[in-house]
Amino acid sequence: MAIVARGFPGLTFGTTPWSATASTKRTPAKEAGLARCWQSFGFSDNVKVTSAIKEEVRRNGFPQSMRPDAYYFLSGGSALQREQPPGAYSILAASTSSLSDDAIYSVEDDVRNARVLFKDTRLFSTAKGAEVLSRIIFAYIQHNPTCGYFKGLANIAALLLTAFGKEREEQAFWTLVALLERRFFPYTNGQVPSGARIEVHVLQMLLEQRLNALAAPLAKLGADAVETLCYNWFSAAFTRALPHELVLRIWDCVVVEGPKVALRVAMALIKTCASSVQSCTNIEVLSRVVEARLSRCQDANALLSIAFKGLGSLSGASVDAARARASAALQRALSIQLTALARGAGCNASGPLSTSSGGSSSGSGRLHHKIASSWPSLKTSGIFLSTV
Numbered sequence: 100m101a102i103v104a105r106g107f108p109g110l111t112f113g114t115t116p117w118s119a120t121a122s123t124k125r126t127p128a129k130e131a132g133l134a135r136c137w138q139s140f141g142f143s144d145n146v147k148v149t150s151a152i153k154e155e156v157r158r159n160g161f162p163q164s165m166r167p168d169a170y171y172f173l174s175g176g177s178a179l180q181r182e183q184p185p186g187a188y189s190i191l192a193a194s195t196s197s198l199s200d201d202a203i204y205s206v207e208d209d210v211r212n213a214r215v216l217f218k219d220t221r222l223f224s225t226a227k228g229a230e231v232l233s234r235i236i237f238a239y240i241q242h243n244p245t246c247g248y249f250k251g252l253a254n255i256a257a258l259l260l261t262a263f264g265k266e267r268e269e270q271a272f273w274t275l276v277a278l279l280e281r282r283f284f285p286y287t288n289g290q291v292p293s294g295a296r297i298e299v300h301v302l303q304m305l306l307e308q309r310l311n312a313l314a315a316p317l318a319k320l321g322a323d324a325v326e327t328l329c330y331n332w333f334s335a336a337f338t339r340a341l342p343h344e345l346v347l348r349i350w351d352c353v354v355v356e357g358p359k360v361a362l363r364v365a366m367a368l369i370k371t372c373a374s375s376v377q378s379c380t381n382i383e384v385l386s387r388v389v390e391a392r393l394s395r396c397q398d399a400n401a402l403l404s405i406a407f408k409g410l411g412s413l414s415g416a417s418v419d420a421a422r423a424r425a426s427a428a429l430q431r432a433l434s435i436q437l438t439a440l441a442r443g444a445g446c447n448a449s450g451p452l453s454t455s456s457g458g459s460s461s462g463s464g465r466l467h468h469k470i471a472s473s474w475p476s477l478k479t480s481g482i483f484l485s486t487v
Contacts, residue, residue, distance in 0.1 A: 176274035191238035209253035251335025
């Protein structure tokens with residue numbers, strides 16, 4: 100059986116994805132040009148990341164030849180794959196029958212856009228690369244149906260696939276799952292839309308505490324200014340804001356150090372755009388100006404130096420506490436919205452919310468999904484002036 104992707108004439112999804120088990124072999128002990136800390140480093144599920152390696156990753160990132168193994172093992176992708184029954188990815192990637200037409204069309208549109216965005220990479224110069232990318236995305240939204248498809252998933256998967264290559268498709272998939280569920284958004288189990296909004300709220304708290312000279316002018320642009328400016332940074336893991344090589348350097352640090360890195364990078368980006376933040380009087384104008392500036396940003400070392408050395412210490416405990424408060428406040432506001440919508444739905448129906456004709460999802464399920472993908476803003480959550 101093969102699956103024909105609507106919108107891609109002649110493109111089929113085979114039931115057996117590309118994979119390469121031989122590619123999990125350990126890194127050679129010696130390789131020309133590698134820093135000393137890598138020369139005796141071997142990847143495994145229990146590999147220990149030393150302080151020397153952490154500093155090397157901050158300064159120079161992973162060597163390109165080591166990046167796929169580094170991501171696969173250090174993100175938890177390897178362990179996650181071993182936790183699954185044999186053939187789990189093949190099953191997820193083999194069918195789209197459980198997905199709605201809207202989800203399929205959205206994926207196809209974004210895959211086309213990703214091919215344009217990554218047009219300079221050999222992987223997406225043929226239909227085969229688009230096929231592998233689509234299969235990974237469809238597998239992910241079936242693996243995590245509560246999250247479903249979100250804008251930015253195609254970009255994240257495409258960049259990850261350029262690092263792995265289509266021959267390591269299955270490893271790229273489990274690394275994608277691990278990156279979202281264990282590195283970027285572990286506190287929401289990979290629920291990216293809600294996780295990104297929590298990060299925006301925490302970022303607002305950190306700005307008020309550490310960069311108030313920038314938080315104050317942003318506040319004057321509206322209660323949702325930070326969300327308007329920064330939400331896509333988190334939801335797309337910076338892939339829609341920065342050049343790809345710079346994004347990979349950020350991901351290198353996230354893989355080693357976890358989600359706190361994304362907050363540091365977001366503050367560093369705002370700090371690098373300080374003059375624009377302080378002079379713009381309209382959030383839409385500011386967003387366009389910042390977008391243009393970041394698209395030309397090439398100096399990863401300068402950005403990461405600001406992120407790790409120019410913002411002071413940032414304890415994990417304080418960030419976790421801020422996330423807990425943000426999550427609680429958002430959940431309260433979400434509950435209020437859900438109750439209001441449920442009452443509205445009850446007024447417009449002759450009976451309780453019923454199962455759809457296809458039997459695949461209920462009205463209440465659709466209602467919950469709609470709310471989950473549109474969490475309350477900074478203005479409605481009531482924590483706009485909270486501090487860490």
